Amino acid sequence: MATLLRIDSSASGDASKSRQLTDNFVEQWLAKNPEGQVVTRDVNANPLPHFTSETLGALFTAEEDRTDEQKAIVSIGDELIEEIENADVVAVSAPMYNFGIPSTLKSYFDYIARAGRTFQYTENGPKGLLDKDAYIFAASGSFLADSPVDHQVPHIQTFLGFVGLNVKETFIAGGQAMGEAGEEAFAKAKEQIAAAV
Template sequence: MTTLLHLDASVRGERSLSRKLSKAFVQAWLAGDAHAQIIERDVGRNPPPFIDEAWIAAAFTAAEKRSPAQHEALRISDALIGEVERADVIVLGTPMYNYGMPAALKAWFDQIIRVNQTFTFDLARGDFPLQPTMADKTLVILTSRGEFGFAPGGVREHMNHLETHIQTCAHYLGVARSHVIAIDYQEFGDTRHQESIVAAFERVPVLAAQLIDQQGMPMCASA
């Protein structure tokens, strides 16, 4: 059975296009794999706390030596890591804010990328001492962007610090494959924006079906 971790990072509610995209992806997955398990995590509406000095001290203290206060400081981190560990596919709906991640999404990554939990550190590995502890996960980024040209080769590729940052961090969550479906031109609100919406939603069920097939799950007759 495949487990999807469905994350939303937009601070908007029903107006959010990234939320609509991620919801459509999960629905398309369930249409093809009715037995999939879905873990819901809404960091846009319920952001995790920022890490602080107490969190760092607890994270770098061996588990058996932590005080009750230190265990409490890592309680949310432990829960979020557990969700990622259970997931085969991470479905991330996120807008682009100021060319990068929403603060709540960055806080989520900071809570999860944790030494001796999601990665190990060993100087015997030379110049690449960090190594993720999880592997073989798939990431689907479903996003909406105010401008356009952020894809490879686009006029704003150099300004895209959303997908590149997510993919860099996701390596330490065991992500081996990533896919992006994006809506562009949101601030323009013209026909190009409408065409981009249509194109993105058309791609969603196609990608879901492809990934279900790669996961080796049988397609439902209604899919």
């Protein structure tokens, strides 16, 4: 049975365009994988603590020397990493906030980036260890994709590649605050999803 891990990050709830694109993808994925399971990780509804010196201290303390508090901190990442390791396909949805990704998604990335577990350093540079396919669903108020100020999609693509996720497709709905142009971009993204699935 295939498992799809869906990671949502928009603060806009059901009105979120990136979330709606992901809804569309999941619906079509389930139609092709009727026995498939969808696991949802909503980092907006259940935000993770930001990475701090305490987080790093816990991770760099030997397991047998960790305090109960440090064990609890490490267990957050353990759960997230196990969840993504158990998935066959990963779908990441994200809006653009102030030219980048939501801080809640950045925190998620910080917790799953763990040397020796999701990536490793080699003599040829870092190597991702997750080895599975991923899809990105992005939305923004204006049309900034591929521009010098787009720190949304490139960030996500770079990070997913870093931990070994192979980005198969990236679906972008720009202009969502620009009326008809945004509606056309959203419709086009849905068409691209249908063709990809």
